[in-house]
Amino acid sequence: MISEPRPSGTTRYVLFDVDGTLIDALDNQRQVWRTWAQHYGLDPDEVHRVALRTRPVETFAQVAPDRDPQECLAALHALEDEDVRTGVYGAFDGGSELLAALRPGTWALVTSNYEHRVRGRFARTGLPVPEVVVDAAAVEEGKPSPVPYLRAAARLGARPEDCLVVEDTPSGVEAGLRAGMTVWGVNTVTAVAGVHRHFGTLREAVGDILAFASGSPAVRPA
Structure with a gap:
């Protein structure tokens, strides 16, 4: 040690x-990434596994390399802001x-x-x-x-x-x-x-x- x-x-x-x-x-983050992944037609479990160890822009580069990262980030931010307002x-x-x-x-x-x-x-x-x-x-x-x-x-x-x-x-x-x-x-x-x-x-x-x-x-x- x-x-x-x-x-x-x-x-x-x-x-x-x-x-x-x-x-x-933790559950909120998982649900936000699940909703985001479903929006882009991606595997929610795989997206969440990547998101746990990388920053969002790095996550996008790995799971959605053909997507505009700024568009991806805007979508994620909207979901996270909604979670702050309504999540449990x-x-x-x-x-x-x-x-x-x-x-x-x-x-x-x-x-x-x-x-x-x-x-x-x-x-x-x-x-x-x-x-x-x-x-x-x-x-x-x-x-x-x-x-x-x-x-x-x-x-x-x-x-x-x-x-x-x-x-x-x-x-x-x-x-x-x-x-x-x-x-x-x-x-x-x-x-x-x-x-x-x-x-x-x-x-x-x-x-x-x-x-x-x-x-x-x-x-x-x-």
């Missing part, structure tokens, strides 16, 4: 992925309690989605939105590039070694590790490769995340 970066400052920061980490949107989803257990307990200015959201959708979902599930949200429009390179997490740290005025990344996907974990941050995985049955710590659910991680944020020596690496 990779050693955790040793926290070096008095202020600690927590950077959260959104979908799959704080918001339970919720926050993972412990999410509201956790975010409410973190001090303002010490946490951020880092998402491959867009900020207006995050705000829409958070409003519907009662989660607070932090001052810093780094979304797909804020960076040219998405996860697994470290750029999104480094951008969030910079906007918070934080050093990477003082940041904890909370993720649920391999690309997100890789992004956090490449940024030189501590990375914990949540909401997966088995640990994503590379994580410093693994929790089966977000609820199980709440106490430890808050301890990290407070600088508790109980979670400092040996």
Whole structure:
């Protein structure tokens, strides 16, 4: 297992992925891609498998190379915006309690989605939105590039070694590790490769995340 970066400052920061980490949107994403695939006469299951590991434009290039990527993206965006308005989803257990307990200015959201959708979902599930949200429009390179997490740290005025990344996907974990941050995985049955710590659910991680944020020596690496 990779050693955790040793926290070096008095202020600690927590950077959260959104979908799959704080918001339970897996079924929504599957349905959006299913509807999109059916519109283009494609195999929904294959499209979703590709979409899970690539950014949308890369997905289009693989599953619909003969289609205009901008047209494909517009169709996907329309479906996702409709899902924000009408879809059924919720926050993972412990999410509201956790975010409410973190001090303002010490946490951020880092998402491959867009900020207006995050705000829409958070409003519907009662989660607070932090001052810093780094979304797909804020960076040219998405996860697994470290750029999104480094951008969030910079906007918070934080050093990477003082940041904890909370993720649920391999690309997100890789992004956090490449940024030189501590990375914990949540909401997966088995640990994503590379994580410093693994929790089966977000609820199980709440106490430890808050301890990290407070600088508790109980979670400092040996």
